Amino acid sequence: MLTIKNYYLAQSGDGKxxxxxxxxxxxxxxxxxSGKFYVDIKKCKMPTRLDExxxxxxxxxxxxxxxxxxxxAAYEYxxxxxxxxxxxxxxxxxxx
Numbered sequence: 001m002l003t004i005k006n007y008y009l010a011q012s013g014d015g016k017x018x019x020x021x022x023x024x025x026x027x028x029x030x031x032x033x034s035g036k037f038y039v040d041i042k043k044c045k046m047p048t049r050l051d052e053x054x055x056x057x058x059x060x061x062x063x064x065x066x067x068x069x070x071x072x073a074a075y076e077y078x079x080x081x082x083x084x085x086x087x088x089x090x091x092x093x094x095x096x
Contacts, residue, residue, distance in 0.1 A: 001026075001062045002094070007055040008045070019055045020045040023094055025067045042067040044092040068095045 006022045025042040032038060044067050048055065074089045 002065055002067065004058050004061050004063065005043070006059060007048075007052075009052070010047070019048045019050050019052060021048055021055070021058070023063070023067065042069075042092050044094055046094045065094055065096045067092050 002023045002025055004021050005024045008020045008022065009017055010020045011017055023044050023046055027039055027041055029037055029039055050058070069090050070093050071089060072091050074087050076085050077088050078085050
């Protein structure tokens with residue numbers, strides 16, 4: 001199960017506004033290269049055709065499905081905590 005954590009206004013290539021949901025999965029425990037454990041969650045954004053008032057009502061609701069890692073064309077990403085720019089070749093997507 002996934003939870004709708006939040007929603008964001010976004011703009012398509014042709015300038016139309018739409019709503020993206022931020023979906024989050026369950027807590028996962030990972031072990032780093034140094035051997036220490038840490039907790040993380042997978043998250044992704046999913047476009048909707050809902051209006052903003054309806055999107056607000058959906059926050060906290062659960063939907064079936066999972067978040068999977070998918071390969072994609074390389075792109076640059078700035079890590080929010082450090083500002084470091086890294087090149088990624090994957091993204092996370094919703095899968096029913």
